[in-house]
Amino acid sequence: MINTPTETNLDTVQASPKMAARGVNVYYGDNHAIKDIDLNLYADEVTSLIGPSGCGKSTFLRCLNRMNDTIPICRVSGQILLEDDDIYTSGIDVVQLRARVGMVFQKPNPFPKSIYDNIAYGPRIHGLAAHRTDLDEIVTTSLEKAGLWQEVKDRLDTSGTALSGGQQQRLCIARAIAVNPEVILMDEPCSALDPIATAKIESLIDELSGRYAIIIVTHSMQQAARISRKTAFFHLGEMVEYGDTTEIFTSPKEDRTRDYITGRIG
Amino acid sequence: MAMISFALIRQRSVAVVGGATQQLHSLPRYHGYFAAVRVFIPCIFLFLLWLVGGEAVIENLIISGLPDALKSTNSEQISLVLNRIQLAVQHGEQSTSDANILAAAERYSSLYNKGLWSTFWLTVAIGLTGYYLSKNRTQANFRARNNFEKTMSITLAASSFLAIVVTLGIVASLIFESLRFFQQIPIQDFLFGLHWSPQTALRADQVASAGAFGAIPLFAGTFLISLLAMMVAGPIGLFAAIYLTQYANQRVRAVAKPVLEILAGVPTVVYGFFAALTVAPMLRDAGGAIGVDVASESALAAGLVMGVMIIPFVSSLSDDAITAVPSSLKDGSFALGATKAETISQVLLPAALPGVVGAFLLAISRAIGETMIVVMAAGMRPNLTANPLEAVTTVTVQIVALLTGDQEFDSPKTLSAFALGLALFVITLLLNIAALRMVRKYREAYD
Ligand SMILES: Nc1ncnc2c1ncn2[C@@H]1O[C@H](COP(=O)(O)OP(=O)(O)OP(=O)(O)O)[C@@H](O)[C@H]1O
Ligand SMILES: [Mg+2]
Numbered sequence: 037m038i039n040t041p042t043e044t045n046l047d048t049v050q051a052s053p054k055m056a057a058r059g060v061n062v063y064y065g066d067n068h069a070i071k072d073i074d075l076n077l078y079a080d081e082v083t084s085l086i087g088p089s090g091c092g093k094s095t096f097l098r099c100l101n102r103m104n105d106t107i108p109i110c111r112v113s114g115q116i117l118l119e120d121d122d123i124y125t126s127g128i129d130v131v132q133l134r135a136r137v138g139m140v141f142q143k144p145n146p147f148p149k150s151i152y153d154n155i156a157y158g159p160r161i162h163g164l165a166a167h168r169t170d171l172d173e174i175v176t177t178s179l180e181k182a183g184l185w186q187e188v189k190d191r192l193d194t195s196g197t198a199l200s201g202g203q204q205q206r207l208c209i210a211r212a213i214a215v216n217p218e219v220i221l222m223d224e225p226c227s228a229l230d231p232i233a234t235a236k237i238e239s240l241i242d243e244l245s246g247r248y249a250i251i252i253v254t255h256s257m258q259q260a261a262r263i264s265r266k267t268a269f270f271h272l273g274e275m276v277e278y279g280d281t282t283e284i285f286t287s288p289k290e291d292r293t294r295d296y297i298t299g300r301i302g
Numbered sequence: 303m304a305m306i307s308f309a310l311i312r313q314r315s316v317a318v319v320g321g322a323t324q325q326l327h328s329l330p331r332y333h334g335y336f337a338a339v340r341v342f343i344p345c346i347f348l349f350l351l352w353l354v355g356g357e358a359v360i361e362n363l364i365i366s367g368l369p370d371a372l373k374s375t376n377s378e379q380i381s382l383v384l385n386r387i388q389l390a391v392q393h394g395e396q397s398t399s400d401a402n403i404l405a406a407a408e409r410y411s412s413l414y415n416k417g418l419w420s421t422f423w424l425t426v427a428i429g430l431t432g433y434y435l436s437k438n439r440t441q442a443n444f445r446a447r448n449n450f451e452k453t454m455s456i457t458l459a460a461s462s463f464l465a466i467v468v469t470l471g472i473v474a475s476l477i478f479e480s481l482r483f484f485q486q487i488p489i490q491d492f493l494f495g496l497h498w499s500p501q502t503a504l505r506a507d508q509v510a511s512a513g514a515f516g517a518i519p520l521f522a523g524t525f526l527i528s529l530l531a532m533m534v535a536g537p538i539g540l541f542a543a544i545y546l547t548q549y550a551n552q553r554v555r556a557v558a559k560p561v562l563e564i565l566a567g568v569p570t571v572v573y574g575f576f577a578a579l580t581v582a583p584m585l586r587d588a589g590g591a592i593g594v595d596v597a598s599e600s601a602l603a604a605g606l607v608m609g610v611m612i613i614p615f616v617s618s619l620s621d622d623a624i625t626a627v628p629s630s631l632k633d634g635s636f637a638l639g640a641t642k643a644e645t646i647s648q649v650l651l652p653a654a655l656p657g658v659v660g661a662f663l664l665a666i667s668r669a670i671g672e673t674m675i676v677v678m679a680a681g682m683r684p685n686l687t688a689n690p691l692e693a694v695t696t697v698t699v700q701i702v703a704l705l706t707g708d709q710e711f712d713s714p715k716t717l718s719a720f721a722l723g724l725a726l727f728v729i730t731l732l733l734n735i736a737a738l739r740m741v742r743k744y745r746e747a748y749d
Pocket of ligand 1: 064067069088089090091092093094095096107
C-alpha cells in the first residue's frame with residue numbers, strides 16, 4: 037500500500053466543487069456514450085473513475101477539457117462548470133481552458149524534442165516566461181515536482197523520446213504541470229508501465245494531490261483504492277455510484293458496483 | 303491451349319477419384335493450374351526462341367548457301383548483301399536484277415515460312431506432351447498444389463532476376479561508354495570545364511576541330527531550373543499537404559486528392575508546350591511591360607512549369623509523412639492549450655520533417671531528370687548564368703541534342719552523352735538513396 041489519503045485531508049473537503057458536471061450527455065453520432073451525469077469534483081483531492089471497458093470513462097474525462105472537440109462526430113449537451121463558468125458556452129477560450137485543465141494520456145506521448153523543450157513548450161505558447169531564466173526556472177521546478185529532475189538534470193538537451201516509459205510518463209506529467217493548471221486529468225496513466233514505474237507515478241500523484249484537483253481513470257481497483265479519496269463507478273454510460281473510495285470498496289450501495297468490484301462484470 | 307488443358311485436367315482430376323474431391327491431395331483447380339503451366343511455359347519459351355534466334359539462323363543458312371561470287375570475308379560486305387536480299391524479299395523483282403540475289407531471296411522466304419510453321423507445330427507438339435505428362439500424373443495423391451506453387455515461384459524469381467540483370471546491363475553500358483569518352487577527353491575537363499560546345503570538326507584540318515566538353519554550364523542550368531521548380535513546388539506542395547491533412551473535411555479531401563493525382567498523370571510533353579507556348583510568351587510580355595528583358599526561352603518559364611508538375615509529387619509524399627505522425631502527439635499539444643497553428647508548426651511539422659525532407663529530395667531528383675519541359679521551354683544555349691530570365695540548357699536537354707540527328711558512334715560528341723547520362727544517374731541515385739533512407743528511418747521511429 038502506497039500512501040493512503042490521510043485523515044487530515046478528509047477534514048478539508050471544500051463546500052464548492054472545482055469542477056462540476058450537470059446533466060451531461062455525450063453522443064458519438066447515434067451512439068449515446070454518456071447518459072445524464074451529475075458529478076462534483078473537488079480541488080485538493082483525487083477522484084478515480086472506474087468501470088468496465090467502453091463505459092465512457094475516457095469520454096467523460098475528455099469532456100472536462102473539451103478534448104472531444106477534436107472528434108467531429110462528438111456532441112456534448114448539459115453543463116460542465118469550472119468554478120462558476122460553463123466551459124461549453126461560446127465565450128470560453130479553449131486555449132485558456134486547457135491551460136487550466138491539463139491532461140496526461142494513457143500512452144506516454146513526449147514530443148520528439150529535447151526534454152527541456154518538451155517542458156518549455158506549454159509555457160512558451162502561453163507566454164508564461166518573460167526571460168530565459170524564468171523558463172529555466174519553470175522547467176526545473178516542473179521536473180522536480182514530477183520527481184524526474186534527479187534523473188535528467190544532466191541531459192536536458194537529449195530527446196524526450198529516449199527516456200524509459202515510466203520516465204516519459206513523468207515527463208508528460210511535468211509538461212502538464214509546467215503551464216500551472218488547476219485540474220489535472222489522467223487517463224489510465226500507468227497502464228503502459230511496469231509495477232515500479234507505476235509505484236513512482238502513484239506516489240507522485242499523491243504528492244500532487246494537495247495542489248491540484250486530480251481526476252484519474254484507472255482499471256486497477258487497487259490503484260483506485262491506494263491513491264484516490266473519491267471514486268465514481270461508471271457502467272454503460274451511466275454513473276452508477278459516487279462516494280468515498282473506502283465506502284465504495286467496502287460497502288457499495290448498488291448491486292452493479294458490488295458485482296464489478298468482485299469481478300462479476302467487466 | 304493452356305486454357306483447354308486447364309479445363310480438361312481439372313475435370314479429369316475430379317473423375318479420377320469418382321467425384322469425391324476431398325480424396326485428392328490438392329484441389330481440382332490446382333491440377334488444372336499445374337497442367338496449364340506445364341503447357342504454357344514450354345510453348346512460350348519456344349516461341350521466344352524463334353523470335354530471338356530464328357532470323358539469325360536463317361541468315362547464316364543463306365550466307366553459307368550463297369554462290370562464290372557473292373561470298374566475302376568482310377562482315378560489312380555480308381551485311382550489305384543481306385540487306386539486298388531482304389529488300390528483294392519485300393519488294394520482289396523491282397529491287398534488283400541480280401539473279402543470285404533473287405534466288406537467295408526466294409530461299410530466304412521459303413526458309414522463313416518453314417521455320418515459322420515448324421515452330422508452330424513444335425509448339426503444339428510440346429504443348430500436347432505437356433498435357434499428356436500432366437494427365438498421367440493426375441492422380442489422387444499427386445501434389446499438384448505444391449508443384450504449381452514451386453513453378454510459380456520459379457517464374458516470379460526469374461522475372462525479378464531479369465529486371466535486375468537488365469538494369470545492371472544498362473548501368474554497365476553507361477559506365478563502359480563513359481570510360482571510352484574519358485579516354486578522349488580528360489575527366490577533369492569534363493567535370494570542371496566551364497565551356498560546353500560539343501561540335502567536333504568532321505575533318506581534322508577544320509578550324510576549332512576540338513570541341514569543348516566542360517559540363518559545368520549544363521549542371522548549373524539543371525540546378526537553376528530544379529531550384530526554381532522547388533521554389534514553386536516546395537511551399538505549395540507542403541501547404542497543400544498540410545491543408546488536406548489538417549484542415550480539409552472529408553468531402554474536400556475526397557475530391558482534392560484524386561485531382562492532384564490526375565495532375566501527376568499529365569504527360570510531361572503537355573506541360574512542355576504549355577511552358578513554351580503559354581508561360582514563356584506571357585513572361586516575355588510581362589517583362590516587356592516593366593522594362594525587363596526576358597528571353598523568349600527562359601529558365602524561369604521552364605522552372606515554373608516544372609514546379610507545377612512536381613506539386614502533386616511533393617504534396618502526396620508530404621501528406622504521407624504528416625499522416626504518419628501519431629495523433630497522440632497532436633492530442634498532447636492540444637491538451638496543453640496549443641492552437642491548431644501552433645500544433646502544426648511546432649509539433650507536427652518538426653515530427654514529420656525527415657519525411658518531408660525525403661519528399662523534397664525525391665522531387666528534386668525528379669526535376670533533375672526531367673527533359674521534355676526544358677527541351678521545349680528553356681532553350682539549348684549552354685549559358686553559365688544565375689539569371690532565371692535568360693535561356694539556359696540542362697544535362698538532359700544536351701543529351702537529347704547530342705543524340706538526335708546523324709552522328710558517328712565513336713565521336714567524343716556522341717560518347718559525351720553517355721558521360722552526361724552517367725553523371726546524372728549518379729546524382730539522382732545519391733539523392734534517391736538519401737531520400738529513401740530518411741523516409742525509412744522516420745518510419746522506424748514511429749512504428
Ligand atoms: N472517437 C470515437 N468515435 C466514436 N465513438 C467513440 C469514440 N471514442 C469512444 N467512442 C465510443 O464511446 C463509448 C465509450 O468509450 P470510452 O473510450 O469513453 O470508454 P472507456 O470507458 O474509456 O473504455 P476503456 O476502459 O476501454 O478505455 C464506446 O462505446 C466507444 O465505442
Ligand atoms: Mg479509455
